[in-house]
Amino acid sequence: MTSVAANNVDSSATLNAPAGRNVPLLFRAMTPNDARAVAELELKIFAMPWSREDFFRETKNDLAEYVVGELDGQIVAYAGAWVSFEQAEVMHVAVEPKLRGQGIGTLLFGELIKAVKARGASSITLEVRPSNTAAIKLYENFGLKSVGRRKGYYLDNGEDALIMWNTRL
Numbered sequence: 001m002t003s004v005a006a007n008n009v010d011s012s013a014t015l016n017a018p019a020g021r022n023v024p025l026l027f028r029a030m031t032p033n034d035a036r037a038v039a040e041l042e043l044k045i046f047a048m049p050w051s052r053e054d055f056f057r058e059t060k061n062d063l064a065e066y067v068v069g070e071l072d073g074q075i076v077a078y079a080g081a082w083v084s085f086e087q088a089e090v091m092h093v094a095v096e097p098k099l100r101g102q103g104i105g106t107l108l109f110g111e112l113i114k115a116v117k118a119r120g121a122s123s124i125t126l127e128v129r130p131s132n133t134a135a136i137k138l139y140e141n142f143g144l145k146s147v148g149r150r151k152g153y154y155l156d157n158g159e160d161a162l163i164m165w166n167t168r169l
């Protein structure tokens with residue numbers, strides 16, 4: 001198994017590729033030029049994907065804070081939230097399927113939290129499928145706790161959503 005180790009507290013890490021080559025993983029804010037690549041990744045991952053136009057709009061949305069993770073010049077992860085006063089509401093967290101389980105999601109979510117805190121957020125909330133054990137574990141590691149459910153929230157299969165919060169970012 002490959003692994004990701006943070007080597008820079010701000011915005012980069014190193015992925016140890018199978019060939020032993022160190023590949024830099026860089027985190028930065030999403031730009032309008034990223035909308036196509038992010039939408040392509042979204043289409044691979046989510047049952048109800050946002051479009052390129054949706055992500056393009058997010059780059060112009062004053063409330064939105066999005067970060068992308070780039071490996072060898074390719075976007076392999078992205079996360080975003082809307083920040084309103086002290087509250088951040090997570091809209092997306094996603095990692096390229098082939099690269100999961102190596103700590104990228106953890107680094108990505110850490111970058112998102114850093115970004116929303118810089119905008120003044122002191123609490124963060126999101127909805128997640130109860131069946132999504134990987135995501136729930138990730139969020140719990142960042143202090144989010146399940147505080148309730150929205151019945152039949154997901155339109156594709158009628159699954160409930162767990163509502164998670166961390167009110168002390």
Ligand SMILES: CC(C)(COP(=O)(O)OP(=O)(O)OC[C@H]1O[C@@H](n2cnc3c(N)ncnc32)[C@H](O)[C@@H]1OP(=O)(O)O)[C@@H](O)C(=O)NCCC(=O)NCCS
Pocket residue numbers: 045093094095096099100101102103104105106107127128129132133134135137138141
């Ligand atoms: C959720 C997601 C972003 C996690 O990304 P990742 O790069 O695999 O995350 P990490 O490798 O940093 O792992 C995060 C934690 O989840 C755990 N985890 C990862 N995959 C897991 C799995 N399949 N089952 C159980 N736990 C898992 C890890 O062990 C780790 O916890 P630990 O540090 O305490 O060991 C990724 O699975 C994903 O993109 N899923 C599809 C999109 C999605 O569901 N997004 C969330 C919507 S709310």
